[in-house]
Amino acid sequence: xxGVTQTPKFRVLKTGQSMTLLCAQDMNHEYMYWYRxxxxxxxRLIHYSVGEGTTAKGEVPxxxxxxxxxxxxFLLGLExxxxxxxxxxxxxxADSTYEQYFGPGTRLTVT
Amino acid sequence: RKExxxxxxxxxxxxxxxxxxxxxxxxxxxxxxxxYRQDCRKEPKLLMSVYSxxxxxxxxxxxxxxxxxxxxxxxxxxxxxxxxxYLCVVNKGYGGSQGNLIFGKGTKLSVKP
Numbered sequence: 001x002x003g004v005t006q007t008p009k010f011r012v013l014k015t016g017q018s019m020t021l022l023c024a025q026d027m028n029h030e031y032m033y034w035y036r037x038x039x040x041x042x043x044r045l046i047h048y049s050v051g052e053g054t055t056a057k058g059e060v061p062x063x064x065x066x067x068x069x070x071x072x073x074f075l076l077g078l079e080x081x082x083x084x085x086x087x088x089x090x091x092x093x094a095d096s097t098y099e100q101y102f103g104p105g106t107r108l109t110v111t
Numbered sequence: 112r113k114e115x116x117x118x119x120x121x122x123x124x125x126x127x128x129x130x131x132x133x134x135x136x137x138x139x140x141x142x143x144x145x146x147y148r149q150d151c152r153k154e155p156k157l158l159m160s161v162y163s164x165x166x167x168x169x170x171x172x173x174x175x176x177x178x179x180x181x182x183x184x185x186x187x188x189x190x191x192x193x194x195x196x197y198l199c200v201v202n203k204g205y206g207g208s209q210g211n212l213i214f215g216k217g218t219k220l221s222v223k224p
Contacts, residue, residue: 031210042216043155043198050210058211090154098143098202098210102154 002026006091006103013081013110021076021106023091029101031094032074033058034066036087037105043090049074081110114138117199120218128189132218134199135181143202144175146184148195149217155198158184189222196220 007022023032033048035058045058047066055066063085065077078085086109092100117134124130136144144161159166161173161182172185182201186193199215 033212035214040216043214045211045213048211056211094210094212097160098212099145099157099160100147100155100200100212101157105154 004091004093004101004103006089006106008106009104010107011109013078013108015082015110017081018077018079019081019108020078021089021091021108023074023076023093023103025072025074025093025101027093027095027101028071029093029095030071031098031100032068033092033094033100034064034074034076035090035092036060036085037090038087046076046089081108083110086110114213115199115201115215117197117215118218119216120220122218122220123223124189124220125223126189126191128222129185129187130189130220131186132184132197132199132220133181134183134201134215135179136199136201136213137180138201138203139177139180141201141203143212144173144182145200145212146171146173146182147198147200147214149198150195155214158197186220189220191222191224194220194222 034046035043049068052071089106091103094100146158147155149155165174196217198217203211
């Protein structure tokens with residue numbers, strides 16, 4: 001079992017470029033989440049999903065879009081990257097206990 | 112009041128010491144509580160869920176006080192490998208937001224030889 005995987009692990013973007021981060025899980029969990037973590041700010045929820053075909057906004061959704069077309073995948077899109085989106089992005093999954101399991105993270109730099 | 116607030120730390124303790132972390136939360140409707148640990152430049156990992164009756168896992172004990180809206184984590188006989196940042200996590204607790212978890216900013220623990 002791979003658990004929760006994220007691709008890519010690292011990425012450098014120029015301002016205005018777009019990209020999609022992929023989170024994949026083989027844990028059959030209903031809930032999936034995207035967080036960003038910045039120094040001194042802790043983990044902040046961007047978007048989350050309570051099941052296939054559903055998405056909901058978190059604390060900091062602006063500038064991001066998500067899709068959950070398949071239960072095992074949760075995509076995070078940046079349509080027009082900005083330097084303020086430089087961060088470490090974590091995906092997590094959970095079942096009905098809400099115990100979260102995290103992927104290894106994606107380090108994104110926007111120049 | 113912040114949704115989830117933790118001791119700012121850092122906590123610097125010698126090996127073998129007992130250390131306690133506290134965390135307060137603002138939403139009285141919250142139902143799920145957790146402690147995670149995060150090593151430098153790594154993903155958070157679940158340490159333990161916190162149950163109403165309190166729970167223990169080896170050297171770690173977690174307690175919940177609903178009346179005062181705080182949870183605690185006690186680490187006994189600290190090891191060097193316990194050095195990490197400890198994150199308090201609480202769910203929003205109402206309606207469709209039960210799956211929405213709020214993370215505290217974390218408390219850094221450094222265990223010295």
